[in-house]
Amino acid sequence: xxxxxxxLRFAESHEWARLEHDGGVKVGISDHAQExxxxxxxxxxxxxxxxxxxxxAAGVVESVKAASDIYSPVSGTVIAxxxxxANNPELLNSAPYDSWIFKLEPSDTSELDKLLDPAAYxxxxxx
Amino acid sequence: xxxxxxxxxxxxxxxxxxxxxxxxxxxLHYGSQVExxxxxxxxxxxxxxxxxxxxxxxxxxxxxxLQQLLTNDVERLHSPGxxxxxxxxxxxxxxxxxxxxxxxxxxxxxxxxxxxxxxxLAWMQAHLGxxxxxxxxxxxxxxxxxxxxxxxxxxxxxxxxxxGNLIQLLKPFEGQPDGDWFIxxxxxxxxxxxxIILPADQAxxxxxxxxxxxxxxxxxxARDTLRVEAGMNLYGQDIHQDVSPLASNMAWSIxxxxxxRQFIGRTALEAERAGGVQHKLVGLVLExxxxxxxxxxxxxxxxxxxxxxxxxxSPTLSKSIALARVPMATADRAEVEIRGxxxxxxxxxxxFVRHGxxxx
Numbered sequence: 001x002x003x004x005x006x007x008l009r010f011a012e013s014h015e016w017a018r019l020e021h022d023g024g025v026k027v028g029i030s031d032h033a034q035e036x037x038x039x040x041x042x043x044x045x046x047x048x049x050x051x052x053x054x055x056x057a058a059g060v061v062e063s064v065k066a067a068s069d070i071y072s073p074v075s076g077t078v079i080a081x082x083x084x085x086a087n088n089p090e091l092l093n094s095a096p097y098d099s100w101i102f103k104l105e106p107s108d109t110s111e112l113d114k115l116l117d118p119a120a121y122x123x124x125x126x127x
Numbered sequence: 128x129x130x131x132x133x134x135x136x137x138x139x140x141x142x143x144x145x146x147x148x149x150x151x152x153x154x155l156h157y158g159s160q161v162e163x164x165x166x167x168x169x170x171x172x173x174x175x176x177x178x179x180x181x182x183x184x185x186x187x188x189x190x191x192x193l194q195q196l197l198t199n200d201v202e203r204l205h206s207p208g209x210x211x212x213x214x215x216x217x218x219x220x221x222x223x224x225x226x227x228x229x230x231x232x233x234x235x236x237x238x239x240x241x242x243x244x245x246x247x248l249a250w251m252q253a254h255l256g257x258x259x260x261x262x263x264x265x266x267x268x269x270x271x272x273x274x275x276x277x278x279x280x281x282x283x284x285x286x287x288x289x290x291g292n293l294i295q296l297l298k299p300f301e302g303q304p305d306g307d308w309f310i311x312x313x314x315x316x317x318x319x320x321x322x323i324i325l326p327a328d329q330a331x332x333x334x335x336x337x338x339x340x341x342x343x344x345x346x347x348x349a350r351d352t353l354r355v356e357a358g359m360n361l362y363g364q365d366i367h368q369d370v371s372p373l374a375s376n377m378a379w380s381i382x383x384x385x386x387x388r389q390f391i392g393r394t395a396l397e398a399e400r401a402g403g404v405q406h407k408l409v410g411l412v413l414e415x416x417x418x419x420x421x422x423x424x425x426x427x428x429x430x431x432x433x434x435x436x437x438x439x440x441s442p443t444l445s446k447s448i449a450l451a452r453v454p455m456a457t458a459d460r461a462e463v464e465i466r467g468x469x470x471x472x473x474x475x476x477x478x479f480v481r482h483g484x485x486x487x
Contacts, residue, residue, distance in 0.1 A: 044417075
């Protein structure tokens with residue numbers, strides 16, 4: 001259905017992670033996740049400086065339908081958050097792969113290898 | 128697999144995301160719930176509400192039977208074509224269901240909730256007694272709601288001349304048959320509009336005509352945000368068997384006069400009123416970012432606690448609103464707990480939006 005950028009890696013809980021040139025990891029939610037959530041109306045961003053383990057709840061996306069936790073796909077420290085989502089949460093619906101939620105300084109980049117590549121993620125969601 | 132309305136295949140063809148609602152497979156939205164909401168407030172849209180239960184009441188004692196069954200008094204329906212809203216209570220004053228009652232030429236038509244069909248029919252049959260009354264569930268009928276400021280104008284242009292004339296003539300809370308259709312100026316959105324009850328086999332064609340004429344199909348998701356903005360209660364969520372209309376912002380649907388009319392639950396309501404009603408249903412407005420949800424705890428300083436019964440993001444207000452049951456002494460400020468943190472909220476009358484206008 002959707003074209004997934006090849007450089008993304010996915011958690012089974014539907015977050016994507018992208019290793020940036022500066023060594024940081026940006027995190028967002030998949031197209032599949034935004035479609036299941038419906039219209040996103042609020043994003044609770046993590047605080048900068050917070051440390052998360054892989055799989056730990058790091059934020060919340062609220063759609064008209066329900067609140068949904070966002071789990072950090074890898075371990076690390078939050079070094080930036082996407083403030084644009086505060087005023088335009090619907091960007092998660094319209095451009096899920098361009099709309100990052102937070103950026104981590106990863107504590108162990110090898111954790112990225114444990115995530116799913118686009119083909120494996122597509123298989124996991126039955127596409 | 129749930130029950131399906133005659134429009135099920137059409138919903139799928141229109142790309143609906145289907146969900147279970149009271150045992151029925153119903154469209155949640157056809158793409159964007161928020162866009163559908165705006166469409167109804169600004170223009171109009173069509174909802175499949177065929178899951179709702181239509182019960183015709185006939186017989187020589189239909190009026191007398193309804194007068195002891197319902198809180199509102201069908202005596203107020205002075206002529207065929209008039210309608211009223213009522214609750215039906217148990218002996219404790221708790222709400223068995225809420226409904227619209229239409230007066231027909233030869234009886235009454237009740238439209239009750241889908242999720243309460245079984246309990247309603249069981250309750251009604253258990254209270255038939257010796258009344259000369261016949262109940263006829265009209266499951267062979269479908270029902271469409273067309274709501275929004277442009278709804279009547281647009282529909283009048285798409286139907287026969289006689290139906291178009293009827294649509295122009297109907298006043299709010301009136302409903303009349305035309306052939307095998309029943310057309311009413313009622314709804315659940317806070318906007319002007321129609322509810323049309325028609326034979327199931329005609330429903331897909333009519334729905335298709337409306338969509339072909341540019342009238343957007345609207346899912347249950349937007350139906351919920353529209354009714355919350357309008358401050359209308361949803362059975363099973365804001366009202367249920369253990370709360371009375373007095374604690375539900377619905378005292379207006381109780382006809383106390385004549386005092387001799389003994390409807391089921393009256394004694395309990397009078398005792399509740401005499402003892403002082405303990406709770407009320409209010410509106411909440413969250414001024415900060417976030418979303419109020421059902422079952423979140425409401426805290427009122429020096430008064431006590433309450434609970435959100437329906438909470439949502441309001442597309443019209445671009446902020447979160449809720450209906451909440453709180454202690455009677457609650458004034459204009461409260462706090463709500465969201466994920467362990469307390470957020471200040473304004474307490475308002477639970478009508479947030481009506482006829483496209485913000486009231487808070």
